[in-house]
Amino acid sequence: MSDTNRPALVLLGGFLGSGKTTLMMRIGEELSSRGIATAVITNDQGENLVDTAHARERGLAAAEIPGGCFCCKFGDFVTHLSEIRRTVAPRVILAEPVGSCTDLTATVLTPLSLYHSGLARLAAYIVLADGPRLIGEYRRMNLGAPVTPREVLIAHQICDARRLVVTKTDLLTPEEVADAVGFLRGLSPDAQIVTCSAVSGEGIEPLIEWVTTDDEIELSDSPDLDYDVYAAAEAEMGWYNGRATITAPAGLRIDDATTDLLLGLKAEFGANLIHGKVLFVCEYGSLKAGVVDGRIGIDSGLSSTNPVTEAGLTVNVRAAAAPREIDATVGRLIDELCDRVGASVSDYMHRAIVPGRPVPQHRIRRNDGST
Numbered sequence: 325m326s327d328t329n330r331p332a333l334v335l336l337g338g339f340l341g342s343g344k345t346t347l348m349m350r351i352g353e354e355l356s357s358r359g360i361a362t363a364v365i366t367n368d369q370g371e372n373l374v375d376t377a378h379a380r381e382r383g384l385a386a387a388e389i390p391g392g393c394f395c396c397k398f399g400d401f402v403t404h405l406s407e408i409r410r411t412v413a414p415r416v417i418l419a420e421p422v423g424s425c426t427d428l429t430a431t432v433l434t435p436l437s438l439y440h441s442g443l444a445r446l447a448a449y450i451v452l453a454d455g456p457r458l459i460g461e462y463r464r465m466n467l468g469a470p471v472t473p474r475e476v477l478i479a480h481q482i483c484d485a486r487r488l489v490v491t492k493t494d495l496l497t498p499e500e501v502a503d504a505v506g507f508l509r510g511l512s513p514d515a516q517i518v519t520c521s522a523v524s525g526e527g528i529e530p531l532i533e534w535v536t537t538d539d540e541i542e543l544s545d546s547p548d549l550d551y552d553v554y555a556a557a558e559a560e561m562g563w564y565n566g567r568a569t570i571t572a573p574a575g576l577r578i579d580d581a582t583t584d585l586l587l588g589l590k591a592e593f594g595a596n597l598i599h600g601k602v603l604f605v606c607e608y609g610s611l612k613a614g615v616v617d618g619r620i621g622i623d624s625g626l627s628s629t630n631p632v633t634e635a636g637l638t639v640n641v642r643a644a645a646a647p648r649e650i651d652a653t654v655g656r657l658i659d660e661l662c663d664r665v666g667a668s669v670s671d672y673m674h675r676a677i678v679p680g681r682p683v684p685q686h687r688i689r690r691n692d693g694s695t
């Protein structure tokens with residue numbers, strides 16, 4: 325990397341559950357081990373984020389922009405960029421936009437390059453696509469000629485970036501990986517496409533090269549997007565974020581409790597569960613796990629499975645369901661878990677919302693120059 329004072333900024337976009345946080349942690353840890361100071365910025369429609377807590381537990385400097393995506397909170401994004409630059413002085417900043425957000429070329433990258441180019445060098449804009457979903461759910465959708473709001477959103481995310489990653493290749497056979505790449509290539513013929521598993525580490529090296537480049541990306545024009553349809557896609561989803569302290573005099577096994585909660589979410593919401601995440605923090609460290617596409621993944625384990633008497637719990641759920649329903653269901657699942665182990669809940673803070681219409685502070689498309 326060249327000796328420049330400006331940190332490299334890398335945006336890692338992609339639909340909910342595509343593996344952004346997991347890959348960001350993996351890249352962050354890899355860069356740190358090479359002596360490259362790295363910070364992350366997470367983003368969500370709500371507060372109390374599993375992702376931010378997880379990053380901090382893993383020792384990465386992390387800033388969080390809650391309550392809206394980078395585009396609608398562009399001012400906050402700029403403030404956090406300069407703040408993290410001043411306090412941490414990273415060489416690389418990895419930023420994860422909300423998984424239901426798109427149009428970042430027009431709403432984040434172009435405004436940054438026009439108005440705040442001194443803050444960071446735009447090193448890469450990478451969009452992730454979930455490998456198993458590419459060859460399953462996405463293949464059954466009309467992403468090539470999108471019709472439904474969800475199809476429009478996912479297709480736009482993929483076409484907005486010139487660099488794409490097929491994630492979770494450890495869950496696919498080599499033939500399925502080739503199939504997933506071919507499918508993605510059909511949607512975005514000119515993009516650079518790599519494949520990787522953040523779990524096994526396979527395919528990480530090309531990504532490290534993308535992230536540590538000395539270059540600055542050339543901004544292309546962003547594909548057109550109907551904001552009414554985009555808003556409809558966001559409005560189909562309910563977002564629940566909650567946090568509580570669990571006190572269990574008779575002892576609570578965190579691994580069992582995590583599985584219980586995730587299986588409960590899966591059973592309650594079925595195919596409508598887009599991404600459920602659980603983070604427990606206790607005396608043995610933290611355990612983060614999630615469920616996507618019906619599959620449970622453990623992202624970080626504890627040093628011991630011995631029962632604990634107190635733990636902090638954070639739960640984030642994104643589902644195609646009414647917020648009230650998600651809120652009530654998660655509350656009941658936590659209560660049922662506590663009843664089973666004789667535990668009690670305190671300091672329970674929870675909020676469930678439908679994201680509002682995306683209203684970016686700037687939207688600059690190169691061919692019309694409007695803001």
Ligand SMILES: Nc1nc2c(ncn2[C@@H]2O[C@H](COP(=O)(O)OP(=O)(O)OP(=O)(O)O)[C@@H](O)[C@H]2O)c(=O)[nH]1
Pocket residue numbers: 338339340341342343344345346347375422423424491492493494495520521522523524599613614615616620621622623642
């Ligand atoms: N097997 C496998 N699982 C993965 C991999 N990457 C992510 N996962 C799992 O996929 C789930 C979602 O991963 P995240 O990194 O949280 O996804 P995300 O894109 O940040 O999701 P949002 O923050 O909701 O937008 C987690 O349960 C991970 O365990 C991978 O390379 N292999």
Ligand SMILES: [Mg+2]
Pocket residue numbers: 344345346375420
């Ligand atoms: Mg995430």
